[in-house]
Amino acid sequence: MSPRIVVVTAGLTVPSSTRLLADQLAEATSTQVSALGESVETSFVELREVAGELATFMVTGGIPTPRLTELREQVATADGLIAVTPVFNASFSGLFKMFFDAVDPDSLTGTPVLVAATAGTSRHSLVLDHAMRPLFAHLRAVVVPTGVFAATEDFGSHGLAERITRAAAQLAAAVLSHGEYAVGGFAPDLAARPRRTSGTPVEADVTPFGDLLRGHSGSGQG
Amino acid sequence: MQFGIFSVGDLTTDPTTGRTPSEAERIALMTKIALKAEEVGLDVFATGEHHNPPFVVSSPTTHLGYIAAKTDKLLLSTSTTLVTTNDPVKIAEDYAFLQHLSGGRVDLMMGRGNTGPVYPWFGKDIRDGIKLAIENYHLLRTLWREPVVNWQGQFRTPLQGYTSTPAPLDGTPPFVWHGSIRSTEIAEQAAYYGDGFFHNHIFWNREHTEAMVQLYRRRFEFYGHGAADQAYVGLGGQVFMAESEAEAKRVFRPYFDNAPVYGHGPSLEDFTTMTPLTVGTTEQVIERTLGFADYVGDYQRQMFLIDHAGLPESLVLEQVEMLGTEVVPVLRAEFERRRPAHVPSDPPTHASLVAAGADAPHHLVEPAREHVERLEAEQAAQTAGVGA
Numbered sequence: 285m286s287p288r289i290v291v292v293t294a295g296l297t298v299p300s301s302t303r304l305l306a307d308q309l310a311e312a313t314s315t316q317v318s319a320l321g322e323s324v325e326t327s328f329v330e331l332r333e334v335a336g337e338l339a340t341f342m343v344t345g346g347i348p349t350p351r352l353t354e355l356r357e358q359v360a361t362a363d364g365l366i367a368v369t370p371v372f373n374a375s376f377s378g379l380f381k382m383f384f385d386a387v388d389p390d391s392l393t394g395t396p397v398l399v400a401a402t403a404g405t406s407r408h409s410l411v412l413d414h415a416m417r418p419l420f421a422h423l424r425a426v427v428v429p430t431g432v433f434a435a436t437e438d439f440g441s442h443g444l445a446e447r448i449t450r451a452a453a454q455l456a457a458a459v460l461s462h463g464e465y466a467v468g469g470f471a472p473d474l475a476a477r478p479r480r481t482s483g484t485p486v487e488a489d490v491t492p493f494g495d496l497l498r499g500h501s502g503s504g505q506g
Numbered sequence: 507m508q509f510g511i512f513s514v515g516d517l518t519t520d521p522t523t524g525r526t527p528s529e530a531e532r533i534a535l536m537t538k539i540a541l542k543a544e545e546v547g548l549d550v551f552a553t554g555e556h557h558n559p560p561f562v563v564s565s566p567t568t569h570l571g572y573i574a575a576k577t578d579k580l581l582l583s584t585s586t587t588l589v590t591t592n593d594p595v596k597i598a599e600d601y602a603f604l605q606h607l608s609g610g611r612v613d614l615m616m617g618r619g620n621t622g623p624v625y626p627w628f629g630k631d632i633r634d635g636i637k638l639a640i641e642n643y644h645l646l647r648t649l650w651r652e653p654v655v656n657w658q659g660q661f662r663t664p665l666q667g668y669t670s671t672p673a674p675l676d677g678t679p680p681f682v683w684h685g686s687i688r689s690t691e692i693a694e695q696a697a698y699y700g701d702g703f704f705h706n707h708i709f710w711n712r713e714h715t716e717a718m719v720q721l722y723r724r725r726f727e728f729y730g731h732g733a734a735d736q737a738y739v740g741l742g743g744q745v746f747m748a749e750s751e752a753e754a755k756r757v758f759r760p761y762f763d764n765a766p767v768y769g770h771g772p773s774l775e776d777f778t779t780m781t782p783l784t785v786g787t788t789e790q791v792i793e794r795t796l797g798f799a800d801y802v803g804d805y806q807r808q809m810f811l812i813d814h815a816g817l818p819e820s821l822v823l824e825q826v827e828m829l830g831t832e833v834v835p836v837l838r839a840e841f842e843r844r845r846p847a848h849v850p851s852d853p854p855t856h857a858s859l860v861a862a863g864a865d866a867p868h869h870l871v872e873p874a875r876e877h878v879e880r881l882e883a884e885q886a887a888q889t890a891g892v893g894a
Contacts, residue, residue: 343771347710377782486717490690490725493698494878500641502648504658 286323287363287459289313294331294369294380295402302402303330305434306368308445309400312452313366320460329355331379338382352386352483360391360482364398364459365425367416371403375415383417388483392425395480396458398429398451406435428454507841507853509834510550511543511826512585512742512809515563517630518816521764526816532562535819539812540573542823544580546830547862552583552615557591557624560766567600576610581855582608585704585809586617586685589646592640593662597642598649603676610856615704615740616643616681618692619841625887630651634661635671636691643684643695647871650679677864681854683740683807686718693718697725700873702738702853705802708811709767711780715741716801723803731867735846737854740807741798744783747828752785757821759784763813788827788832796832804845806853 293309310326317324333337337349341468348356359365399416401408411429422428430451438444480501481487513536519526529536539550553570554563569584575600582604587597597614605612618635619744625632642658649653649670655660658664671859674680683702686692687710703722719739726737746761748754757776762774762785777783783795799805812825844852861870867873 340772340776344709344768347772348714348739349780355524486688486714486721487690488692488721488840490721493694493729496636496640496691496694497698500637500659502641502655502657502659504664 286325287317288325288327288361289331289366289455289459290327290358290362291365291366292329292331292368292380292383294377294383296370296377298377299372300426301434301436301439302368302370304439305359305400305402305448306366306434308448309366309368309398309452310433312448313364313398316449316452316456317460320456322458322460324456327358329358329383331383334383335379338379338386341386342382346386348484353482356387356391356484358441359387360480362395363462364396364455366398366400366455367420368400368402369416371401371408371411374408375411376401376419377467381419384423384445387423389423390479390481391483392420392423394462395425395478396455396462397425397427398453399427400433400456401431402434402436405434406437409433409435426458429457430454434481453497474489507805507838508549508581508807508853509828509829509837510548510552510807510809511539511584511813512552512554512583512811513539513563513813514554514585514811515556515561516520516814517560517562518766518814520857521760522819523818530639531819535822536563536569536586537573537576537811538819538823539561539826540580541576542826544577546827547825548580548834550583550807551582552585554585555588555621557588557627558621560779562841566584567604570604570612571607574604574611577611579611581611581613583612583683586612586615586619588618588620588624589616589642590618590622590635591624591630593645594642595649595662595665595668596671597671598646602650602670602672602674602872605680605856610675610678610680610860612856613683613853615685615702617685617771618689619685621701623893630661636689637661639692644681647679647699650674651869651871652672658859661861675856675870676860678856678859679868680856680866681859683738683853688714688718690718690721693722694725697722697731697737698872698874699730700726700731700867702730702740704740704807704809705742707742707798708744708783710779712782712801719802729874732767733848733872735803735849738807738850739805739854740803740809741802741805742782742809742811743795743798743827744811745786745791745825745889746785746812747791747825747833749787751790754785754787761815761817789831792836792840795837796844799841799844804841804849806850842874857859 293303293306293307316326337352369376397420401411432447432451517532549814553566555566606616655668679858684692684696685704704886707715723737727734746758784791813822
């Protein structure tokens with residue numbers, strides 16, 4: 285199966301410069317993966333379409349609404365993630381954060397992530413490093429070194445395309461060196477295959493009660 | 507099958523009048539609900555337990571003891587008893603005492619349902635929630651089953667030569683349910699001891715409830731208590747009824763829209779689709795409730811939430827009346843019609859547990875222990891066989 289890239293974009297308008305940047309990043313990543321001899325499957329998550337469901341999820345303590353459940357599953361099974369947000373008041377948008385508050389904390393462990401943001405001015409560019417990287421570090425994702433920031437003026441310059449290509453190449457390499465696409469080494473590398481979950485299904489493998497009771501049965505041992 | 511009312515005991519402003527009942531009024535209303543439940547032929551009344559505002563239900567056995575004195579048949583239960591922050595020694599004493607007062611009309615539901623700060627107020631750490639539920643319940647079982655207890659666990663002062671008094675009525679501990687919305691460890695715990703599993707059901711989608719109940723059923727069978735479809739399952743439900751669906755929605759909507767748990771979020775219609783909430787006629791409630799058995803299997807106890815979100819006394823008591831006179835008689839007949847002969851109608855009661863005798867598995871601290879040891883021995887023999 286080809287690696288699957290999920291593009292999460294938090295743009296609010298149509299057309300959206302955030303979506304425009306997301307499209308370019310997805311296209312560039314696809315090109316880079318192809319250059320390495322694999323094809324890629326890309327799907328887009330437009331957060332605007334689930335804004336209402338995200339609010340429901342928040343105020344009900346996590347009712348799994350149908351569309352959001354599907355998106356959580358997509359994120360938890362992605363081989364790579366491209367996350368793009370507009371900058372609102374010096375950080376990622378509230379909608380963007382709501383989505384990543386609604387994914388399971390174990391859904392992105394070890395997953396390559398490309399971070400990108402748009403804003404009216406380049407003075408917001410540190411959002412990539414001061415807001416987005418810490419968020420994905422907390423989720424134990426692997427953020428590729430190059431993040432892509434596009435101020436409005438960048439859509440009229442050469443530098444943006446180069447940064448997009450560089451970031452896409454890094455994401456493509458990271459995706460192909462992860463999971464089933466990696467060439468196996470000699471030693472078992474447990475860190476390379478972290479347990480990921482969307483958090484939605486009830487885990488079928490329950491810890492046997494004998495293990496849960498160990499140290500708590502009152503015998504003073506344990 | 508048993509039907510009843512469960513209350514979380516919240517003190518909430520009536521959004522249609524802006525009036526907040528006093529604590530005395532709220533406690534009195536809960537008592538009236540219980541008495542009405544018996545009057546109209548319901549089987550169970552269960553009270554929540556909380557130790558912070560906006561709740562009034564800090565002392566369940568005091569309340570249930572009072573209700574016991576005013577009723578004859580009503581089974582008194584909890585929804586839930588906080589097994590994490592309560593001292594299991596006190597739970598053992600209080601509920602055994604309530605058994606004696608009520609003539610055995612008691613069972614309990616264990617739960618962790620607590621807001622964060624309640625743990626430190628009672629000297630506990632919320633991150634130990636599951637471990638506390640496991641250790642404290644094991645001690646509770648032991649206190650009800652062994653005359654003299656020597657105990658040393660992780661969370662409580664050790665016990666040396668301790669005897670819990672009074673001993674359970676007729677030497678028979680009450681039946682216990684374990685309630686959990688999403689912790690598989692709690693479903694496993696209920697299965698291990700052969701206890702009941704209760705799913706609150708009302709805040710989440712049916713697929714999730716189904717998965718939790720099926721997990722419990724599968725493990726109940728694994729631990730040798732009977733077939734999966736014979737496990738003891740209880741469900742919550744949430745209803746509001748009127749002459750017509752339109753009238754029910756008109757009256758209930760302001761309460762729904764401002765409710766503490768889901769208010770200001772999804773619409774009444776969306777929440778009705780996502781969860782078992784049914785706002786409509788008694789016929790609609792009957793049809794929806796009968797459908798629960800299609801996904802959790804034939805079950806033994808159905809509880810309804812009817813008194814939250816600031817609903818006034820007159821409306822609440824009317825709901826109890828409708829449940830007792832119009833809804834439950836039909837549910838009883840229909841649920842029995844679809845139930846296979848080998849699936850019990852009722853969960854164990856004091857009478858049935860006494861009738862089962864002192865040698866019944868209920869009297870063992872760990873009824874599944876022998877079964878598990880046998881499974882392990884068989885597995886070891888098999889492994890050895892393969893090795894040779």
